[in-house]
Amino acid sequence: AQKVTQAQTEISVVEKEDVTLDCVYETRDTTYYLFWYKQPPSGELVFLIRRNSFDEQNEISGRYSWNFQKSTSSFNFTITASQVVDSAVYFCALSEAESNYQLIWGAGTKLIIKP
Amino acid sequence: ETGVTQSPTHLIKTRGQQVTLRCSSQSGHNTVSWYQQALGQGPQFIFQYYREEENGRGNFPPRFSGLQFPNYSSELNVNALELDDSALYLCASYIRGSGNTIYFGEGSWLTVV
Numbered sequence: 001a002q003k004v005t006q007a008q009t010e011i012s013v014v015e016k017e018d019v020t021l022d023c024v025y026e027t028r029d030t031t032y033y034l035f036w037y038k039q040p041p042s043g044e045l046v047f048l049i050r051r052n053s054f055d056e057q058n059e060i061s062g063r064y065s066w067n068f069q070k071s072t073s074s075f076n077f078t079i080t081a082s083q084v085v086d087s088a089v090y091f092c093a094l095s096e097a098e099s100n101y102q103l104i105w106g107a108g109t110k111l112i113i114k115p
Numbered sequence: 116e117t118g119v120t121q122s123p124t125h126l127i128k129t130r131g132q133q134v135t136l137r138c139s140s141q142s143g144h145n146t147v148s149w150y151q152q153a154l155g156q157g158p159q160f161i162f163q164y165y166r167e168e169e170n171g172r173g174n175f176p177p178r179f180s181g182l183q184f185p186n187y188s189s190e191l192n193v194n195a196l197e198l199d200d201s202a203l204y205l206c207a208s209y210i211r212g213s214g215n216t217i218y219f220g221e222g223s224w225l226t227v228v
Contacts, residue, residue, distance in 0.1 A: 004157075005205050037219075042119070043203055045158075045219035090158055101209065101217055102148065105157030 002027045004094050008104035013082055013092030014114050021077045021109045029053075031097035034068065034075045039089045039108070048090075051075065079111075087113045117141075121206050121220035128227050133194045136223045138206030140187040144218070145212045146170070147189045149181060152222070164189060165211060193225075201227045208214040 003026040010058040013019050025034065049059060051068050059066045063080045079086055089110050094102040118141040128134050140147055146165045150158035160173035164183035178194040187208070193200055203222040209215045 044220055044221040045205065045207075047216055047218070050216070075213070088118075093157075097155075100146070100163065100165070100171065100211060102160050102173070103158070103217075104160070104165055107155075107157050113174075 002094055002096060002104045003024065003093055004104055004106035006092055009042055009107070010110040010112065012061050012089075012112040012114065015084055015113050016081050018078060018080050019111065021082075021090050021092075023075045023077065023106060025073050025075065025094045027040070027094060027096055029093050029096040033095045033097070033101070035093040035095070035103065036045065037091045037093065039091060041088075045091070048077075068075045082111075082113045084113045084115050117218040117220065119206060119208050119218045119220035121204075121223050123223055124221065124223045125164055126226070128196050128225065130196055130197050130198060130227055133192065134196060134225060136191045136193075136204050136206075136225070138189045138191070138208070138220055140189070140206075140208035141218065142187055144187055144208035146209055148207045148217075149189075149191045150205040150207065151175075151200075152205060154178055154201075154202070158205055161191070196227045198227050201225060 005024045005039045024039045032053045034051045038046040065078045067076045091108045092106045119138045148163040149161040152158040163171040167183045180192045183189040205222045206220045209217045
Protein backbone atom coordinates (compact mmCIF):
# COMPACT_ATOMS: atom_id res chain seq x y z
CA ALA A 1 0.00 0.00 0.00
CA GLN A 2 1.11 3.54 -0.65
CA LYS A 3 1.48 5.98 2.19
CA VAL A 4 3.04 9.37 2.81
CA THR A 5 3.95 10.49 6.32
CA GLN A 6 4.71 14.04 7.35
CA ALA A 7 5.39 13.68 11.04
CA GLN A 8 5.78 17.40 11.72
CA THR A 9 2.32 18.86 12.17
CA GLU A 10 3.51 22.42 12.74
CA ILE A 11 6.88 24.16 12.70
CA SER A 12 7.52 27.69 13.90
CA VAL A 13 10.80 29.51 13.26
CA VAL A 14 12.05 33.06 13.23
CA GLU A 15 12.67 34.71 9.89
CA LYS A 16 16.08 33.97 8.31
CA GLU A 17 16.40 30.61 10.04
CA ASP A 18 16.77 27.47 7.93
CA VAL A 19 14.00 24.91 8.24
CA THR A 20 13.61 21.31 7.01
CA LEU A 21 10.27 19.62 6.39
CA ASP A 22 10.35 15.84 6.54
CA CYS A 23 8.56 13.42 4.24
CA VAL A 24 8.67 9.62 4.43
CA TYR A 25 6.86 7.46 1.90
CA GLU A 26 5.91 3.85 1.36
CA THR A 27 5.38 2.14 -1.98
CA ARG A 28 5.92 -1.26 -3.54
CA ASP A 29 6.48 0.17 -6.99
CA THR A 30 9.95 0.71 -8.36
CA THR A 31 8.75 3.56 -10.55
CA TYR A 32 7.02 6.44 -8.82
CA TYR A 33 6.96 10.20 -8.50
CA LEU A 34 7.28 12.42 -5.46
CA PHE A 35 5.94 15.94 -5.20
CA TRP A 36 5.97 18.93 -2.90
CA TYR A 37 3.18 21.49 -2.96
CA LYS A 38 2.67 24.71 -1.01
CA GLN A 39 -0.84 25.69 0.12
CA PRO A 40 -1.34 29.28 1.26
CA PRO A 41 -4.53 30.22 3.16
CA SER A 42 -6.33 30.88 -0.13
CA GLY A 43 -6.38 27.12 -0.72
CA GLU A 44 -4.66 26.83 -4.08
CA LEU A 45 -1.96 24.17 -4.24
CA VAL A 46 1.24 25.62 -5.68
CA PHE A 47 3.55 23.13 -7.38
CA LEU A 48 7.13 23.19 -6.08
CA ILE A 49 8.85 20.07 -7.41
CA ARG A 50 8.36 16.64 -8.97
CA ARG A 51 11.02 13.97 -8.65
CA ASN A 52 10.95 10.54 -10.27
CA SER A 53 12.24 7.48 -8.47
CA PHE A 54 15.21 7.03 -10.79
CA ASP A 55 16.63 10.45 -10.14
CA GLU A 56 18.23 10.68 -6.72
CA GLN A 57 20.09 13.87 -7.37
CA ASN A 58 19.38 16.57 -4.88
CA GLU A 59 17.88 19.73 -6.31
CA ILE A 60 18.28 23.36 -5.40
CA SER A 61 16.01 26.17 -6.56
CA GLY A 62 16.90 29.48 -5.00
CA ARG A 63 16.31 29.18 -1.27
CA TYR A 64 14.62 25.80 -1.68
CA SER A 65 16.40 22.46 -1.76
CA TRP A 66 15.26 18.85 -1.75
CA ASN A 67 17.05 15.74 -0.44
CA PHE A 68 15.78 12.48 -1.97
CA GLN A 69 17.08 9.29 -0.35
CA LYS A 70 15.62 6.01 -1.59
CA SER A 71 17.53 4.05 1.08
CA THR A 72 15.43 5.70 3.79
CA SER A 73 12.34 6.38 1.62
CA SER A 74 12.57 10.06 2.40
CA PHE A 75 12.14 13.23 0.36
CA ASN A 76 12.90 16.15 2.65
CA PHE A 77 12.48 19.83 1.83
CA THR A 78 14.71 22.59 3.18
CA ILE A 79 14.09 26.32 3.07
CA THR A 80 17.21 28.38 3.61
CA ALA A 81 17.00 31.86 5.12
CA SER A 82 13.24 31.59 5.61
CA GLN A 83 10.96 34.54 4.95
CA VAL A 84 7.52 35.45 6.27
CA VAL A 85 6.07 34.79 2.80
CA ASP A 86 7.10 31.15 3.18
CA SER A 87 4.39 30.70 5.81
CA ALA A 88 1.94 28.11 4.48
CA VAL A 89 1.02 24.46 4.70
CA TYR A 90 3.39 22.23 2.76
CA PHE A 91 2.34 18.86 1.39
CA CYS A 92 4.39 15.95 0.19
CA ALA A 93 2.67 13.57 -2.25
CA LEU A 94 3.38 10.26 -4.00
CA SER A 95 2.18 8.93 -7.34
CA GLU A 96 2.93 5.45 -8.59
CA ALA A 97 3.74 5.26 -12.28
CA GLU A 98 0.75 3.12 -13.16
CA SER A 99 -1.73 5.41 -11.48
CA ASN A 100 -1.44 8.28 -13.93
CA TYR A 101 -0.71 10.87 -11.29
CA GLN A 102 -3.37 9.86 -8.79
CA LEU A 103 -1.67 11.49 -5.84
CA ILE A 104 -1.41 10.09 -2.32
CA TRP A 105 -0.85 12.96 0.10
CA GLY A 106 0.71 13.43 3.48
CA ALA A 107 -1.20 15.29 6.17
CA GLY A 108 0.85 18.43 5.60
CA THR A 109 3.18 20.53 7.73
CA LYS A 110 2.08 24.01 8.76
CA LEU A 111 5.07 26.31 8.59
CA ILE A 112 4.96 29.58 10.52
CA ILE A 113 7.71 32.10 9.91
CA LYS A 114 7.78 34.83 12.56
CA PRO A 115 9.22 38.25 11.71
CA GLU B 116 -1.81 31.70 -11.99
CA THR B 117 -2.40 28.06 -12.92
CA GLY B 118 -5.07 28.52 -15.55
CA VAL B 119 -7.44 26.24 -13.63
CA THR B 120 -10.55 27.98 -12.33
CA GLN B 121 -13.19 26.57 -10.04
CA SER B 122 -16.68 27.73 -9.14
CA PRO B 123 -18.28 28.52 -6.86
CA THR B 124 -15.55 29.48 -4.41
CA HIS B 125 -17.76 29.08 -1.36
CA LEU B 126 -21.17 27.56 -0.83
CA ILE B 127 -23.42 26.31 1.94
CA LYS B 128 -25.80 23.41 1.46
CA THR B 129 -28.22 21.54 3.67
CA ARG B 130 -27.82 17.87 4.49
CA GLY B 131 -29.58 15.71 1.90
CA GLN B 132 -29.25 18.27 -0.90
CA GLN B 133 -27.26 17.87 -4.09
CA VAL B 134 -24.34 20.05 -5.26
CA THR B 135 -22.46 20.58 -8.52
CA LEU B 136 -18.95 22.00 -8.51
CA ARG B 137 -17.31 23.17 -11.70
CA CYS B 138 -13.78 23.32 -13.01
CA SER B 139 -12.35 24.93 -16.12
CA SER B 140 -8.96 23.56 -17.17
CA GLN B 141 -6.25 24.89 -19.42
CA SER B 142 -6.77 24.27 -23.11
CA GLY B 143 -5.32 20.92 -24.12
CA HIS B 144 -5.37 19.40 -20.64
CA ASN B 145 -6.96 16.03 -21.34
CA THR B 146 -6.91 14.76 -17.75
CA VAL B 147 -8.70 16.15 -14.74
CA SER B 148 -8.71 14.87 -11.17
CA TRP B 149 -10.84 15.85 -8.20
CA TYR B 150 -9.69 15.81 -4.59
CA GLN B 151 -11.48 16.34 -1.28
CA GLN B 152 -9.56 18.10 1.48
CA ALA B 153 -11.09 18.12 4.94
CA LEU B 154 -9.95 20.82 7.35
CA GLY B 155 -6.45 20.16 8.65
CA GLN B 156 -5.86 17.15 6.42
CA GLY B 157 -4.20 16.33 3.13
CA PRO B 158 -6.27 15.99 -0.04
CA GLN B 159 -7.94 12.65 -0.80
CA PHE B 160 -8.27 11.44 -4.40
CA ILE B 161 -11.92 11.19 -5.50
CA PHE B 162 -11.64 10.30 -9.20
CA GLN B 163 -9.94 11.11 -12.45
CA TYR B 164 -11.25 11.65 -15.97
CA TYR B 165 -9.27 11.17 -19.16
CA ARG B 166 -10.79 12.14 -22.51
CA GLU B 167 -14.25 12.31 -20.94
CA GLU B 168 -14.19 8.86 -19.34
CA GLU B 169 -13.62 7.96 -15.68
CA ASN B 170 -10.10 6.63 -15.40
CA GLY B 171 -9.60 5.88 -11.74
CA ARG B 172 -11.54 6.27 -8.52
CA GLY B 173 -10.61 6.60 -4.89
CA ASN B 174 -12.50 5.31 -1.88
CA PHE B 175 -15.62 7.43 -2.34
CA PRO B 176 -19.24 6.23 -2.61
CA PRO B 177 -21.23 6.35 -5.87
CA ARG B 178 -23.07 9.50 -4.76
CA PHE B 179 -19.86 11.27 -5.83
CA SER B 180 -19.93 11.44 -9.62
CA GLY B 181 -18.32 13.51 -12.33
CA LEU B 182 -18.28 14.57 -15.92
CA GLN B 183 -15.58 15.87 -18.24
CA PHE B 184 -16.54 17.87 -21.32
CA PRO B 185 -14.77 18.36 -24.69
CA ASN B 186 -14.13 22.02 -23.89
CA TYR B 187 -11.75 21.06 -21.01
CA SER B 188 -14.31 21.78 -18.31
CA SER B 189 -15.52 19.28 -15.76
CA GLU B 190 -18.04 18.83 -12.96
CA LEU B 191 -18.14 17.10 -9.60
CA ASN B 192 -21.61 16.15 -8.41
CA VAL B 193 -22.42 15.04 -4.90
CA ASN B 194 -25.87 13.70 -4.06
CA ALA B 195 -27.50 13.24 -0.65
CA LEU B 196 -25.03 15.53 1.07
CA GLU B 197 -23.78 14.55 4.50
CA LEU B 198 -22.19 16.73 7.16
CA ASP B 199 -18.84 14.98 6.58
CA ASP B 200 -18.85 16.18 2.98
CA SER B 201 -17.91 19.62 4.28
CA ALA B 202 -14.46 20.22 2.80
CA LEU B 203 -12.39 22.02 0.20
CA TYR B 204 -12.83 20.39 -3.21
CA LEU B 205 -9.85 20.76 -5.52
CA CYS B 206 -9.67 20.26 -9.25
CA ALA B 207 -6.36 19.38 -10.90
CA SER B 208 -5.62 19.18 -14.60
CA TYR B 209 -2.70 18.23 -16.83
CA ILE B 210 -1.70 16.71 -20.14
CA ARG B 211 -1.21 12.98 -19.71
CA GLY B 212 2.38 11.92 -20.28
CA SER B 213 5.58 11.98 -18.34
CA GLY B 214 7.12 15.19 -17.29
CA ASN B 215 3.98 17.26 -17.13
CA THR B 216 3.07 19.51 -14.24
CA ILE B 217 -0.25 19.05 -12.48
CA TYR B 218 -2.09 22.34 -12.05
CA PHE B 219 -4.58 22.92 -9.25
CA GLY B 220 -7.40 25.39 -8.96
CA GLU B 221 -8.10 27.38 -5.81
CA GLY B 222 -10.86 25.03 -4.81
CA SER B 223 -14.49 25.22 -3.78
CA TRP B 224 -15.22 25.43 -0.07
CA LEU B 225 -18.38 23.40 0.67
CA THR B 226 -20.13 23.61 4.02
CA VAL B 227 -22.97 21.19 4.74
CA VAL B 228 -25.28 22.17 7.59
